[in-house]
Amino acid sequence: MGGVNTGASTAERAPKQDRSRATRQRLLEAAVACLAEHGWTGSTVAVVAERAGVSRGAAQHHFPTREDLFTAAVEYVAEERSTALRALFPQGAADDRRAVVSALVDLYTGPLFRAALHLWVAASNEDQLRPRVTELEARVGRETHRIAVDLLAADESHPGTRETVQGLLDMARGLGLANLLTDDKARRERVVTQWAALLDEVLDSAP
């Protein structure tokens, strides 16, 4: 990508690689949307390929198994969302903790969380899926924790601070769950306001 042009064959290859990347990306985005809307049972490689406007063969070339496609999809979208979250607070350590808590909680509402939840729940009953999803969740969880610590300017060398941040992310996940069947936005905003205030006190009063 963007290297020195060493002749016609590279010039031809580059657009082909771009197309391949674009196809892959369309498949990943379609997979998350499909999972969020139809759940694990209704999500197959064929359904996703059709939704992405990609042939079944091309989809299977990129993702040999259903597990490959859907775990890659949730990871891809989670990375996109992490990048977007960091971009929201370019200064890093934030002076507005209410905004940071609100943005963290937003990670757990919307299509990505719905998709991840379907994958998670399916994995709890399917031996083939469980190790893949367990490993994925651990990785995404660690990254989200790192972002939260940075954006909240939390000093994890203080005893208890690590668990305070973890509990906050557990709360965010629980708020996401509460939003699954009904629009829980009004209540969620009140909880976010209250806990952001508590967090502000706790993180700044650490010895």
Add this chain to the structure above:
Amino acid sequence: MGGVNTGASTAERAPKQDRSRATRQRLLEAAVACLAEHGWTGSTVAVVAERAGVSRGAAQHHFPTREDLFTAAVEYVAEERSTALRALFPQGAADDRRAVVSALVDLYTGPLFRAALHLWVAASNEDQLRPRVTELEARVGRETHRIAVDLLAADESHPGTRETVQGLLDMARGLGLANLLTDDKARRERVVTQWAALLDEVLDSAP
């Protein structure tokens, strides 16, 4: 049950009612276990009837539809757990908030939460199930909130206290979700310890 015996017909009816109640209870318990182990897709009235050792016809007499059986089952077990939780702290307002937070969080680990989660996630994609589960969750959620307020001796007339307790229950739900694929007990206990300490400060320092 336990009334004055008004003759042979009542004496005969009572054991029959007892049997019917016992059958119903076996079905409800089998339904929750089945949902927790096999998820919504693997849970049918027939599978539950077999597990409970009840004829298919008897099961359908008690619960005409699959939705009837599984929503009743989750509600029944949730009520059992609420009663057990109150019994753990017979004095009501507790002096040991760590123990109360821990017991509240325990509501969201184990088979009942797994079963409820499967039902919840299935309801998000199934129009027939959604209104039933939404209504059930609201009812169970209100009752759990009431118990939490009582056991924590939280004074909801103080601004923010209601949201503090709500956030705690959201956290408990999120901790349950984190426990779905891996045994998260060690981390959970550390989070419970930290948040119980925060809660202690917050609830007692309310003006």
